[in-house]
Amino acid sequence: MDITLKEYSDFQHFLRRSCGIEIGENKQYLVKNRLASVLREFNLTSFSELLSHLDVNSVSSNRLKSKVIDAMTTNETFWFRDDSQFLALKNELLPELFLQTKGVVKIWSAACSSGQEPYTISMCVEEMTRSIGSPFNVQILGTDISETILNEARTAIYSDMAINRGLESKEYFRKVDAGHQLKSEISRRVRFQQLNLLQSFSGIGRFDVIFCRNVLIYFSDEVKRDILRRLVDALEPGGYLFLSSTESVPMDMMTLSPVRGKQARYFKKVG
Numbered sequence: 001m002d003i004t005l006k007e008y009s010d011f012q013h014f015l016r017r018s019c020g021i022e023i024g025e026n027k028q029y030l031v032k033n034r035l036a037s038v039l040r041e042f043n044l045t046s047f048s049e050l051l052s053h054l055d056v057n058s059v060s061s062n063r064l065k066s067k068v069i070d071a072m073t074t075n076e077t078f079w080f081r082d083d084s085q086f087l088a089l090k091n092e093l094l095p096e097l098f099l100q101t102k103g104v105v106k107i108w109s110a111a112c113s114s115g116q117e118p119y120t121i122s123m124c125v126e127e128m129t130r131s132i133g134s135p136f137n138v139q140i141l142g143t144d145i146s147e148t149i150l151n152e153a154r155t156a157i158y159s160d161m162a163i164n165r166g167l168e169s170k171e172y173f174r175k176v177d178a179g180h181q182l183k184s185e186i187s188r189r190v191r192f193q194q195l196n197l198l199q200s201f202s203g204i205g206r207f208d209v210i211f212c213r214n215v216l217i218y219f220s221d222e223v224k225r226d227i228l229r230r231l232v233d234a235l236e237p238g239g240y241l242f243l244s245s246t247e248s249v250p251m252d253m254m255t256l257s258p259v260r261g262k263q264a265r266y267f268k269k270v271g
């Protein structure tokens with residue numbers, strides 16, 4: 001099915017508005033490939049028809065919108081991705097937060113995909129807790145725009161292929177018919193909630209550490225700056241932010257100060 005220049009530009013606009021993603025010019029082949037099965041599933045015969053449904057606010061068009069966003073987002077993730085950041089979390093930040101905290105430490109994995117990032121954080125907490133030999137109350141929130149991927153994350157069951165990406169040991173998993181089930185000693189700290197990073201974070205509370213990795217790259221500078229500003233608001237005073245190792249914050253954003261830790265670079269909320 002062909003897509004005209006006008007349809008393409010309207011679709012770019014829809015994506016930007018609904019989830020912040022910029023697909024750039026001349027990516028018609030990508031849009032056509034990724035949406036082919038969605039168009040079939042919803043019996044849509046042209047991109048104009050798709051766009052007119054995306055404009056409507058109804059249960060079925062909301063389901064269509066979710067499917068379109070799912071098809072256009074990249075869920076690539078794996079265990080201990082950018083592993084030096086998890087070493088920094090385990091060896092530098094968690095001990096500091098353990099000494100400082102009087103109650104619970106809260107960590108947010110924003111755009112967590114199928115759960116490897118928040119569960120990796122929980123593995124770090126588990127290892128740190130074992131090494132200090134005393135209880136340490138850490139709650140981890142995983143959010144993503146996609147309910148479909150969050151439902152996968154909630155099952156905490158991973159295929160052979162997923163399990164073999166980034167894990168040195170399978171000690172936290174037990175084999176089940178559908179794959180490898182993460183043990184509750186790791187999954188119990190993590191809960192999941194649907195959240196679009198374009199929308200307000202006011203309902204989810206404040207965090208000591210936020211991971212927001214490999215998602216801001218898809219947004220315009222303006223959207224990225226707005227999200228970073230609101231992430232800072234969601235951090236406790238002195239809280240920490242991890243972006244992926246190739247991402248940075250704008251130079252003039254004085255509320256986030258880069259920290260060159262022994263293991264990795266991250267950002268601290270100042271002021």
Ligand SMILES: C[S@@+](CC[C@H](N)C(=O)[O-])C[C@H]1O[C@@H](n2cnc3c(N)ncnc32)[C@H](O)[C@@H]1O
Binds near residue numbers: 018143149
């Ligand atoms: C490449 S994955 C990154 C997963 C994980 N943070 C990591 O670094 O391994 C990007 C995730 O961002 C999510 N995403 C894209 N746009 C979003 C938005 N506007 N709000 C929340 N999540 C979004 C996608 O659904 C996808 O799961």
